[in-house]
Amino acid sequence: xxxxxxxxxxxxxAGVTREQELIAAVQRGQNELFYELVRPYExxxxxxxxxxxxxxxxxxxxxxxxxxxxxxxxxxxxxxxRFSTWLIQITVNEALMRRRRERTSKMEAIDERRNNEDExxxxxxxxxxxxxIPSEALERKEVRQKLAEALASxxxxxxxVFVLRDMEQxxxxxxxxxxxxxxxxxxxxxxxxxxxxxxxxAGGWEQGWFSRLPFEKGSKPW
Amino acid sequence: xxxxEDSGKAANCEQVWQEISNYIEGDVDxxxxxxxxxxxxxxxxxxxxxxxxxxxxxxxxxxxxxxVPAGFGRRLERRLAQDGRARGRGWSTWSxxxxxxxxxxxxxxxxxxxxxxxxxxxxxxxxxxxxKNIPPDMVVVVTDGAKEFHRPGCDVIHNKETARTMxxxxxxxxxxxxCVKCMRKxxxxxxxxxxxxxxxxxxxxxxxxxxxxxxxx
Numbered sequence: 001x002x003x004x005x006x007x008x009x010x011x012x013x014a015g016v017t018r019e020q021e022l023i024a025a026v027q028r029g030q031n032e033l034f035y036e037l038v039r040p041y042e043x044x045x046x047x048x049x050x051x052x053x054x055x056x057x058x059x060x061x062x063x064x065x066x067x068x069x070x071x072x073x074x075x076x077x078x079x080x081x082r083f084s085t086w087l088i089q090i091t092v093n094e095a096l097m098r099r100r101r102e103r104t105s106k107m108e109a110i111d112e113r114r115n116n117e118d119e120x121x122x123x124x125x126x127x128x129x130x131x132x133i134p135s136e137a138l139e140r141k142e143v144r145q146k147l148a149e150a151l152a153s154x155x156x157x158x159x160x161v162f163v164l165r166d167m168e169q170x171x172x173x174x175x176x177x178x179x180x181x182x183x184x185x186x187x188x189x190x191x192x193x194x195x196x197x198x199x200x201x202a203g204g205w206e207q208g209w210f211s212r213l214p215f216e217k218g219s220k221p222w
Numbered sequence: 223x224x225x226x227e228d229s230g231k232a233a234n235c236e237q238v239w240q241e242i243s244n245y246i247e248g249d250v251d252x253x254x255x256x257x258x259x260x261x262x263x264x265x266x267x268x269x270x271x272x273x274x275x276x277x278x279x280x281x282x283x284x285x286x287x288x289x290v291p292a293g294f295g296r297r298l299e300r301r302l303a304q305d306g307r308a309r310g311r312g313w314s315t316w317s318x319x320x321x322x323x324x325x326x327x328x329x330x331x332x333x334x335x336x337x338x339x340x341x342x343x344x345x346x347x348x349x350x351x352x353x354k355n356i357p358p359d360m361v362v363v364v365t366d367g368a369k370e371f372h373r374p375g376c377d378v379i380h381n382k383e384t385a386r387t388m389x390x391x392x393x394x395x396x397x398x399x400x401c402v403k404c405m406r407k408x409x410x411x412x413x414x415x416x417x418x419x420x421x422x423x424x425x426x427x428x429x430x431x432x433x434x435x436x437x438x439x
Contacts, residue, residue, distance in 0.1 A: 031306050035299045042295055047288040056291055057374040057387040060361050063294075064301045071306050098375055124239060127267040130274035138286040147281060148289070166279050167287065172247070191243035197282075198274040 019083060027075050034071050041084050042067075044168055045091045051163035052095035054152070062098050066091035088168050092178040122192045126202035133201070150200040154193055161186055162193035233257040238268045242275060297389070300359040356400060356408045358391035364398050376404035 022037040038045070045066060050059035070077075070090050077086055137143045151159060164175040165186070176186045233241070233254065238261050244250050245258050262269045281287065362371040366384035371393035378401065379385060388396075400409060 032303070034306060035302050038302075039295070042298055043285065043288045043290050046290045046294060055374070057361050057363060057385075060291060060294060060297070061374045064298055064360075067298060067302060068305055071302070102375055102377065121236075121240060123236075124271050126274075127270055129266070130270045130277065132273065132277050133281055135280065135284055138281065138284050144287060144289065147287060151282070162282070166282050169283065172249075187244065187249075191240070194243055194246075194275050194278055195239070195271070197278045198271065201278060202274060 020079070023074065023077065023079075023083065026071070027077075031071065034067075034074075037083075038067055038070070038087065041087050044084065045087060047163065048088050048091045048168055049095045051160055051167075052092065052099060058098060059095075062095045063091065066094040069094065085170055085174055088164070088170060089174065089178045092164065096179075122195050124195050125199045128202060130198075130202065147201070150197055153200065154196060158189050158193035158196065161189040162197070165190055166194070233261050235261075235265060235268055238262075238265075239271065242268075242272060245272075246276060246279065297359045297361065301357050304357040304359075356390045356394075356405060358389060360390045361387050362390050362393050362398075363387055364393055364396075369397075369399055370401040371398040371405075372401045373404040376401055378403050 019037065022033050026034050026037060042063070046059055046063045049062040049066070050056070053059050053062060066087070070087055073090075077083065133143070138147075151162070154162065160179060161175060164170045164178055165172065170178060172183055172186050172190075175190075176183045179186075238245075238258055241250055241254065241258065245255065250258065262272055361374060363374050363376070363379060363385050364371045365379060365381040365386075368380055371388075371390065372379050374387070390400075402409065
């Protein structure tokens with residue numbers, strides 16, 4: 001008969017993931033393992049900072065600072081939360097602080113004015129049959145570039161919500177908490193962001209952005 | 223305004239557009255979902271909106287959509303190795319306090335002893351220090367016509383339109399000197415008098431980087 005502690009000490013049996021092991025090890029002071037812990041999320045951390053700051057150098061610096069802050073505060077991390085979500089929330093907070101610090105009051109005023117506009121309903125503009133852009137198309141740099149440009153063209157409030165919900169995969173509640181806005185605002189902005197991106201990319205068909213994509217016959221989703 | 227192509231019993235186009243995001247989230251009740259499902263079967267336009275919106279989400283969710291600057295991971299790893307060594311240490315046992323407490327006592331005792339023998343050292347210009355503790359791979363900003371290099375976001379960067387980034391190591395090699403404002407914590411460490419604490423950095427950040435210059439620390 002196996003002794004109970006044999007079961008508890010076996011990571012596989014106890015369901016302990018490598019991530020949980022790394023978190024525990026760093027919490028015990030093995031800081032050298034921290035990079036291994038955050039490495040799977042480093043790109044997402046950068047993307048979150050970039051969505052808010054829109055400047056590569058600032059985003060990279062904030063990503064590094066956020067990681068250091070996460071290391072400092074790792075002992076406060078609670079196991080019931082997702083580590084990646086916790087990391088993204090720290091990053092968003094750091095990026096928002098950086099932006100607040102850097103913006104002049106004039107810029108803030110302009111931003112606030114824009115932010116109070118367009119909260120109403122959005123009507124889709126393009127009703128042509130949507131030709132699906134397959135995920136393989138993302139292998140092409142020009143396609144990624146067009147998608148990135150479409151995202152960058154959105155107003156800040158829509159872009160931030162879309163990035164956190166749809167790219168970083170925070171849930172609606174987590175997105176609201178990270179940005180300090182209401183759940184209702186997240187839903188409204190998310191709807192608008194998604195529909196605007198769809199319209200922008202539908203326009204891409206007409207302009208030939210995706211015309212050389214390798215579509216298979218009958219791949220239409222409708 | 224779009225005329226509804228719906229069956230009449232189901233939701234109309236405007237309702238569908240306003241709820242389409244919640245529909246994708248699974249955040250609509252069963253009745254509305256059934257009504258929308260029925261509408262999508264009957265209305266080609268709204269089916270197109272749904273297909274396109276789902277496609278948009280699927281594309282942007284793909285990790286390939288995230289582009290990071292070349293060398294990002296390597297620089298992050300170095301920064302964590304350099305700045306992260308002393309951070310977040312588990313102060314879980316009382317003995318872990320002994321080392322810094324003993325160090326503080328030694329420093330305090332040493333300073334008192336030194337000041338009893340002689341006058342305080344003359345203040346050194348922070349500019350005179352090369353900032354040897356600045357992480358060499360830290361991303362810094364330089365601009366034309368200025369001698370200092372800065373951390374991105376420093377509010378005393380002049381001539382910003384000419385700003386370009388490089389590593390601290392490259393900036394030092396090219397003859398730039400660290401900005402006394404944004405690089406302050408590294409200059410303080412370099413002076414060997416005391417370490418900069420996390421709370422101090424935070425205080426600077428909260429105060430909008432308002433530092434007291436020439437305080438002679």
